[in-house]
Amino acid sequence: MFEFTLEASSSAARSGRLALPHGTIETPCFMPVGTQGTVRALSPNDLRMAGATLVLANTYHLHVRPGEDVVAQLGGLHRFMAWDRPLLTDSGGFQVFSLAGFRRVSDDGVEFQSHLDGARRFLTPERATEIQWTLGADVAMAFDHVIPGVADEKTARDALERTLQWLERCAKRHQELRRSGGQADGAAVTERQSACPPVRQTLWPILQGGTHLTLRGEGLRRILEMGSWSGLAMGGLSVGEPKPAMYEMLATLEPRLPPALPRYLMGVGFPADLVAAVERGMDLFDCVAPTRNGRNGTAFTPDGPVNIRNAAYREDARPLDETCDCEACTTFSRGYLRHLFQAEELLGLRLLSLHNVRYLIRLAGEMRGAIRDGSFAGWADSWRHRYLQPDLA
């Protein structure tokens, strides 16, 4: 379990298989984001039809509402959101630093104010690990100290050191929970074991270090020395730093990453970022871009983004994306989809979200195919030529 099998590579780009308790996923893999235990506007059936194999949910959000105790009482996160395929939970670190109205960081943890009701809450590496254990996703993430992408070296070093100390504590608590067979908080959990059987779960470290290569290198070395992991996440990227800085960071680090670990680039991405990151050896991705953009009326297509509100589509009988097999593209015209957005109809939000998720999942699938048949470099050039052209024209 949790074994990653590398099947093919083409320069740095890789394709492989990751075995998780709720199923095996193929990489490169894009995971839709179900922030509050639901991928916005989509049902589990929609996600299956879009070909999703792995979905992310947010520990911070589920902790503040409805609370992990409620999720456990309702059978754990898989049962709660009716998703029987693999799940990954983010640790809450990112949200504590991006959403909370107030926060006080100490070496022990983070005191913060809930963005919902202003209540003071305290998250530690141990609590974040326990919450994720209670939720029961296949993959849990270590609790990290996230800083802005443009942070100076001193700030970045401070956050890196704290994240490394927290990682040790997360790993220790996770180990204890695995040994105890699932009792995160005593009797209450024991009682509900029949409804919520102990889930085998793995914990992945998150590499921080901002845009400072020395820090990233040191962080990587210390993470790998700390234990034997089943995966590795790159955090603190795609958080406001210039795109070239992120690409450089990935390209420089890649040769030093153990090939046997799946590499999860957090918070990426948009189509062109996904391709660039796969070229630089990344395997797993999550981002709200497909659903958020979909709700704004922007659809990804092979010829670049399309804003469906554009008056040009008023009487356009063509599908959104002629190459796509999703419900939006096989059932409706651009003219109808535009009407749904003009009329502020909920179905429009859903159809464009569905299309964008399907688009990124198909994009990951195309990359898998190209890597496996050895044509990835040429594929990536053609893809970029077609996708970026409209923006350059």
Next chain:
Amino acid sequence: MFEFTLEASSSAARSGRLALPHGTIETPCFMPVGTQGTVRALSPNDLRMAGATLVLANTYHLHVRPGEDVVAQLGGLHRFMAWDRPLLTDSGGFQVFSLAGFRRVSDDGVEFQSHLDGARRFLTPERATEIQWTLGADVAMAFDHVIPGVADEKTARDALERTLQWLERCAKRHQELRRSGGQADGAAVTERQSACPPVRQTLWPILQGGTHLTLRGEGLRRILEMGSWSGLAMGGLSVGEPKPAMYEMLATLEPRLPPALPRYLMGVGFPADLVAAVERGMDLFDCVAPTRNGRNGTAFTPDGPVNIRNAAYREDARPLDETCDCEACTTFSRGYLRHLFQAEELLGLRLLSLHNVRYLIRLAGEMRGAIRDGSFAGWADSWRHRYLQPDLA
């Protein structure tokens, strides 16, 4: 085509079959409302899974946005909204009188201000008929003058007379369109005939007369004298008058309605109204109640309405309605559905809308079954006992 076959009856309650160009529907039948060419929050697949056979769309809304010319250019209303089963369009009369910011009624028609952009528009019986012909629904409705349910006899007589005059003009224009083979406005339509073939469509009259039995009786007599119709709608009910007044109106009129015509009670209803109306001989119904209530978090169940936001459902693992086979009830717990509403997630709006539509369609199906096997009176008593009990307790 458009023939109604009465299959069974039990006192006034009836069950039959209505043949329409896009399929045969069984009555009693509840039709979900797709105001703007989409049943809010639901896709055509959702509607098929909910068992919908007939869907209503609003002429007024589609005329002001996107415009019937756009719908025709995109292949007509069926193709536009990707609904291949029967469609009925309301004439726009109701919306002109309920939504427009300004209106001036003359015998010729109604000048009104669009609720969207304030633009002045003019609808006449002829225009309403042409627009519906262009949209291409299976059933078109005559353009009527709708008044509040509590209007006095003088106002009601005035509106009835105008509605009867307008009906003659609608029928005349509809006849011309049928004879001309689909050319509503000349060359433009001819050009797109290949994309939008002439649809066989029928036109139904709407009986007005407020809560004044004499007027209703007179209106009915004059409508039946005017021609041979394939259906008959009861308008101007469920528009603010007391419930008992509506029930009395239906019970008194029912023996005078020709058995061979399907009877469409417009704008009804809530579950208890649906049962009461079927008891009084009505066959077809439309209402936004299931979707509007669903979006507010209220679900119809055999034990009465449930508000899913209620804190009592926080950890409730039971389905919303144990007797229901819809996606919401077979997939999710009440606790999860409550969470979706608490978290303001779009999936909640969709799931409760889907359940409520399915509920009314199943309710109509149960009534069909009970009428056909002769148990309707007992069925209705048991149903009411269970459904109304929580409200009485």
